[in-house]
Amino acid sequence: MGGCSAPNCSNSTTIGKQLFRFPKDPVRSRKWVINCRRDFVPTPCSRLCQDHFEDSQFEEIARSPAGGKKLKPNAIPTLFNVPDPPSPITPQITLPIKPEPVEKDLNVGDHGYARRQPKLSPEEEAGLHRAEEERPCSLCQHYKAQLEQQQHHTARLQREVEEMKKRLHKLNKIEKGLQMFLFEDQIRALTLAKRSRRAVWSQDTVLTARKIRCAVGVKGYEFLRDLGYPLPSYRTLCNRLEPKTMSTSMQEELAELGLGIMTSCDSPEGSGANDEGLIGVMT
Template sequence: MGGCSAPNCSNSTSTGKQLFRFPKDPVRKKKWVLNSRRDFEPTPHSRLCQDHFEQSQFEEIARSSAGGKKLKPNAIPTLFSFGDPPYPAVTTPYILLPMKPEPEKELNFGDHGYARRTPLPGMEDEDADKTAEDRQPCTQCQLLKKQLEQEMQHTARLQKEAEEMKKRLYRLNRIEKGLQNFLYEDQIRALSLTKRSRRAVWSPETILKAQKIRSAVGTKGYEYLRELGYPLPSYRTLCNRLETKIMVTTDMSCEMLAELGLGLMAPCDSPTDVVGDNDEEELMGVLS
């Protein structure tokens, strides 16, 4: 019975090894021959045993007709018991040819390392100066490095300021939401105006609310709230913005009529309400 055709291999079917014939495809057969390191032309009786194939070259489930292992259609033998080959085993679809030996190069004694390390007489100082110049850092590089450090520091400061502004904006949003619970939008806008230069435009809801507050706390309490900075229109603005006006002639002051709660208004010429709220402009608007 035939045995394995690989060098230094005496396996055969009598030793319990499975043999595989060389493929008929000439390209694939050439790969088998190159990997087996034999310069011969395989015959129909030439075989390679299973020890020269990696486990990945066998089918996982399929079996041969005799019940043994079955090679994959593109299986290539790569396991052989000899030293490193002069060229790698063929595992790709390309045929690798042996590398050609490079021609020997003539030695150039003038380019020897000792000659390069040994300067000529009188050139020692020049080499030392060049080495010192090479070791000195570039002035432009130092300037660019310093500018880069300054830019990085400036960027870090801007990032820190941006974080602080985010926190402050978050607190202001929380404060605004809290003010919206008991103040209207026009009252919130009036908080940003200075006391002596207010040019607030009051909404009808704020006028009605201010009238209720004045009726509840009285004249002195209302003026005290305004002095504390509570955003409320002046009494003159309330007089000018009332939709229904009943003018009566009486010796009673505006404050006394307001305390009666009768809804009667008298012409108010009190000099105490001349500050703020753009009263003169609103009065001209009502008259026009």
């Protein structure tokens, strides 16, 4: 890889320095050569590294295609380590991006093919100056396009937020409706798979499930569970409604309903056995 053409400088891309080629415009290229303090003609392979440019000579936002810094169109290097250097050319002169070659006025008698530039009237010069001022800037157009993209993206996000708010409001209404006939643990069980072992049932849910089982029978109870109704399994009812784990008030409530305490859970679920054979009489 090539290195920096400035004297007393050995920077190159191998150590992470960014190199910039000399301008094609002969006027700007000559200014770079004068500031380098070298009397040479730059070739297409001649480069200057980033250390010879002030920070003000780089674009603030724009980047090069390779991801590095990008020089301004009229950038001129001024930082060189040369003893007793001649006066450098300061980068205060603003040059056009693509300078047009200037034709010098020639005397009519010099050559037969000599041409003169037609002089413009003050009105025409003012019109040309106004047209150049009204010409759209490429950088402004780029930022305007980016701004429009961001505005479209923001509008799309706002629409998604409104949709999410509507869905959340609908879910809150559904949850309030479920709370009218389901307990909190049953609502949580709706988010789990059918017959999941991760469900944790409260004592109120177990007691209500026992009432439902006695009301609809074994087959009706299992049919509700198959449909996805959040109810504990028969084994859970057996384990949770033992006399040792039930309070006296709960046992009295079951007795008033005519329901006994389960004394055995050996029979499989959905076997179709009669509930009377699985219910003992409370003493």
